Amino acid sequence: MLSVVKPLQEFGKLDKCLSRYGTRFEFNNEKQVIFSSDVNGEDTFVILEGVISLRREENVLIGITQAPYIMGLADGLMKNDIPYKLISEGNCTGYHLPAKQTITLIEQNQLWRDAFYWLAWQNRILELRDVQLIGHNSYEQIRATLLSMIDWNEELRSRIGVMNYIHQRTRISRSVVAEVLAALR
Template sequence: MNPTPTRPETSINRLLTVLTPLGRTVEAVARKKLVWHINGRPVIYAHLKGELSVSRVSDGILVATVLEPHIFGIAEVMQPLKAYQLRAETQSVLSRIDGDVALKAIEEYGLWRDVAEVLSFHTNSMAYRDMQIVNRNTYQIIRYYLMELEQLPEEIRMRVSILSYIQERTGLSRSSILNTISSLKKDKHIVFARGGYLLELHNLPDAR
């Protein structure tokens, strides 16, 4: 199996140290969507506190959930595509920086290597996700997201049900997800709390 992309913590922190003071502090309530342009000008977000999600604009599929600290919008400033939507999943705090101001600071402080590290991480994370779910059957897709959900902190797992987590990220039908989960529970591969919140996984089979 291909290794999971490694989050470039050092590069993220260097960028945040330089860029955060240049922006305006923004507090976003849960479920609030964030825009890529303010008064027609592109912006970059330094993600300081909370949980954000990234969704495809075309179909609403959630492709990533990110905990602080992180940085978003560099690619949108350089190559505007507006293919993805950023949304706060919990009460979040960000610094919103004018794109031109951010690029000038990146140049001044010699941070292009760090920018490359962050953008490479984003690209490889999307590629890794696709390798796990594209051209896979329903069970394999559900298995991947169950394993991903298991790795999240308990406070997050107790906030989103298994069904909601998988549906938001795949578009699979409610019945196909519930049938698979029911079968796994029957065979004692999964334990979940009332409401469908994941507690434990036990030796999920590779295929069914």
């Protein structure tokens, strides 16, 4: 199993540099689209507090994570044509700035190493998701998804419905998810 530790020290350096130039936002206790690649595709979003979900087209759930988080860090270098949405799952604060400005600030402040660590971590998260889901039967996918939820805090676990989360993440039918969950009890 891959070990994945969020690079908080590197996030702190990036945040310290970028936050001076960002436009702040805050969402209170509501699901709200924070970032949509078709609207904000040329912005970098930094989430400072809260829980967010990342979804791909057709509402496919890529994952749920807790702040801190950066979305669109590399968008100033390479255009991304795959539609993504970042959605707040409750209270959420952060800021955004143009992706080209993000790249300029990273260059000026020699933060490429920190940006690389952050992007490598994101890549590892997606790799871990692939390892858990691709080429596995329904039982194994559901089990892997449940195990990934162990790291969530209690508040997050109680707010996100387990069956709904598994269905959206794996695209396994609700009836099969319910059957496997019942067998695991």
